[in-house]
Amino acid sequence: MAVILLVASAFTLTTGDFAVPIGDVVTAIVGDAPPAAEFVVNTLRLPRLLVGILAGAGLGVAGAVMQSLSRNALGSPDMIGFSMGAATGGIAAILLTASGTVGTSIGAAVGGFATALVILLLVGRHGLNGYRLVLVGVGISTVLMAVNGYMLTRAILGDAQRAVAWQVGNLSGRNWEHVTLVAVAVAVLVPVILIFNRRMSMLELGDDTATALGVGVLATRLVPLLASIGLVAAAISMAGPIPFVALAGPHLARRLTRHPGPNVLPAAVMGALLTVASDFAAQHALPVQLPVGIVTSVVGGVYLVALLIVQRRSRRA
Amino acid sequence: MRKRLAGLLLVVTLLLVAVALSIAVGSRVIPLGDVLGALAGDGSPDDVLTVREGRIPRTVLGLVAGAALGLSGALMQSLTRNPLADPGIFGINLGAAAGVVLAITIFGITAPAGYVWFAFLGSVLAMLVVYGASAGRAGTNPARLALAGIAVQFALAGVVQALQLADRGALDQMRFWVVGSLANRETATLWSLAPFFVGGILLSLVLARSLNALALGDDTARALGAGVATTRILVLIAVTVLCGAATAACGPLAFIGLMVPHVVRSFTGPDQRWVLPFSMLLAPVVLLSADVLGRVLARPSELQVGIVMDVIGGIVFIAIVRARRVVHL
Numbered sequence: 001m002a003v004i005l006l007v008a009s010a011f012t013l014t015t016g017d018f019a020v021p022i023g024d025v026v027t028a029i030v031g032d033a034p035p036a037a038e039f040v041v042n043t044l045r046l047p048r049l050l051v052g053i054l055a056g057a058g059l060g061v062a063g064a065v066m067q068s069l070s071r072n073a074l075g076s077p078d079m080i081g082f083s084m085g086a087a088t089g090g091i092a093a094i095l096l097t098a099s100g101t102v103g104t105s106i107g108a109a110v111g112g113f114a115t116a117l118v119i120l121l122l123v124g125r126h127g128l129n130g131y132r133l134v135l136v137g138v139g140i141s142t143v144l145m146a147v148n149g150y151m152l153t154r155a156i157l158g159d160a161q162r163a164v165a166w167q168v169g170n171l172s173g174r175n176w177e178h179v180t181l182v183a184v185a186v187a188v189l190v191p192v193i194l195i196f197n198r199r200m201s202m203l204e205l206g207d208d209t210a211t212a213l214g215v216g217v218l219a220t221r222l223v224p225l226l227a228s229i230g231l232v233a234a235a236i237s238m239a240g241p242i243p244f245v246a247l248a249g250p251h252l253a254r255r256l257t258r259h260p261g262p263n264v265l266p267a268a269v270m271g272a273l274l275t276v277a278s279d280f281a282a283q284h285a286l287p288v289q290l291p292v293g294i295v296t297s298v299v300g301g302v303y304l305v306a307l308l309i310v311q312r313r314s315r316r317a
Numbered sequence: 318m319r320k321r322l323a324g325l326l327l328v329v330t331l332l333l334v335a336v337a338l339s340i341a342v343g344s345r346v347i348p349l350g351d352v353l354g355a356l357a358g359d360g361s362p363d364d365v366l367t368v369r370e371g372r373i374p375r376t377v378l379g380l381v382a383g384a385a386l387g388l389s390g391a392l393m394q395s396l397t398r399n400p401l402a403d404p405g406i407f408g409i410n411l412g413a414a415a416g417v418v419l420a421i422t423i424f425g426i427t428a429p430a431g432y433v434w435f436a437f438l439g440s441v442l443a444m445l446v447v448y449g450a451s452a453g454r455a456g457t458n459p460a461r462l463a464l465a466g467i468a469v470q471f472a473l474a475g476v477v478q479a480l481q482l483a484d485r486g487a488l489d490q491m492r493f494w495v496v497g498s499l500a501n502r503e504t505a506t507l508w509s510l511a512p513f514f515v516g517g518i519l520l521s522l523v524l525a526r527s528l529n530a531l532a533l534g535d536d537t538a539r540a541l542g543a544g545v546a547t548t549r550i551l552v553l554i555a556v557t558v559l560c561g562a563a564t565a566a567c568g569p570l571a572f573i574g575l576m577v578p579h580v581v582r583s584f585t586g587p588d589q590r591w592v593l594p595f596s597m598l599l600a601p602v603v604l605l606s607a608d609v610l611g612r613v614l615a616r617p618s619e620l621q622v623g624i625v626m627d628v629i630g631g632i633v634f635i636a637i638v639r640a641r642r643v644v645h646l
Binding site (some may be wrong): 142145161 | 475
């Protein structure tokens, strides 16, 4: 999978309106290439690619953790309302403060964290597993969706357009600042989650079994969950709430590794791959440039439906 | 039995109160005496117009759409044996949204009367895909249903957003359509949808007995002589027609189809012959009350009923989830 990710990255860096051969890409990154290639690669494509990789990886890991803890394939940040909360924060920032990217990011982070906090308080100590988390998340999502819808009806059209464009999830126009922020979040939080990887696998066997094996149940739930919330907030504030990556990344990773447990690293690679590949498609599949989120949501949705239909066929056979 | 009859009386009373409020109360304050006068057709022309052209159609739409959504929620929950099934999970709302956005962007239709049919068609197609992807021989597995619903919603949301970003005009129309409302829908449109509402409601009430048999499991139902496959298909048709028509008429209205049958079952028990009529009567009470609330809260303007429903529904939903130790899906 890592190899595929590299190939996809290479494609992203070399193709576009201004084609850059792969050799020039490498020299541009190292630092002595023709100035035009240098600009296209280092200022435009590389930051965009890196934000995609890092945000995708962050979303993948967060999804893996949440799915593992809730023992539920639907327990991803998309479903549990985090993403919606971050979107609410981001839209509010766009509409109320007329601020740029920085304001939107801060709004998204605040919205995501606040939503997460409310959900945690509502499900309580014993609700972190199973459907309760997902269901409370669905309830919260709906309320927030109404708030978002209301804000859009009160806004002037130009602002509403910007808000919708951001809410879809977008990687265009990212620069090195964005990269640094996501990179820091991923570098700090993913190792924290990795420390708990084995304990989370044990927790999937059930609380009693895990306790018998000497796992601290509450800590094993809370620490990775908080770290995941941080990852989601960082990813969303830099790239917008890209849908589906956090749901499908871990899902696909699990199918490929056939390993129990959260599969943190495979989910990270898968999340990154999904994001980068979708962004490539968003830039080159149609004559118009689409935001990455549209591709992830359409492709992801179609993939899931196909999967369900195929499963049904095979069971009948 | 006596408890149920008392309940029925209560629900009917509530419904009458809700209808009265919906006609009497609004963001424009008209004294009650003038409302009655306006109904009879005298009083100031403004009042007559507000009551006759504004509030009466709005109340009728609330009654019909509420009944349709309440019924279809109860039908779906019974059919899928999933207490959390509702029109939303079948992708009805986004299907309708996709229909509307296509109507605006591709066909250049800008009048709500024009895109009502696109909304209807969109919700029907979305529902068929979700059901087709999730239904097996033995009914639908709840988890698969949820997954299929979410998948279809993702795919449709992408399409809707892409078209909105490509076309400013579509975004401008859609942002108002997407929060469901009972206001300013055209009476002519409603009349054209009326046969669907009537047919759907009659069909659902006829199906109550067969649904009871289905609830005992397919084999038992067959032994009792209920046509299992036929019942399923008929229920699906009823749900599609009712939800499609309601969503086409008002835009997306979340939660009402989910909540009302829950409340109803808590005091009627699982017998569909009671659950269905009760849901049909209680849902409009909720919808009309939410609509009146939206008019009162935001005077002198108003909040769309969809927003009020979402917020109240979300809170009630969370309360229900929290109240149960474990929610089995």
